[in-house]
């Protein structure tokens with residue numbers, strides 16, 4: 663790793679630390695050098711380049727880390743994170759399965775867990791039908 667790479671890494675950590683401190687949901691795509699976060703204006707997901715920190719949204723809102731630091735953030739700004747959602751759904755269903763008193767309910771819940779995960783996997787491989 664050269665000196666330049668180290669500097670980029672350091673900067674990425676500064677950006678991520680900023681999002682964490684402000685309690686803004688983000689997804690870090692290390693390979694793509696992108697950090698996704700919800701637009702302050704329209705709440706849609708937008709991508710920031712983790713090298714230049716520049717971002718722009720379809721709604722016209724754009725800026726960089728400096729302008730973000732100067733902005734005030736709405737309290738509860740959430741980003742839909744499919745991986746996190748999947749984990750949470752599985753956790754909920756497993757809890758239900760364990761707590762189910764009747765065997766019949768448990769079997770149905772266990773079947774539903776398998777079906778939901780197969781469905782998610784299907785969409786992960788084939789994409790949403792809306793994109794076709």
Ligand SMILES: [Zn+2]
Nearest residue numbers: 701704719721
């Ligand atoms: Zn926007």
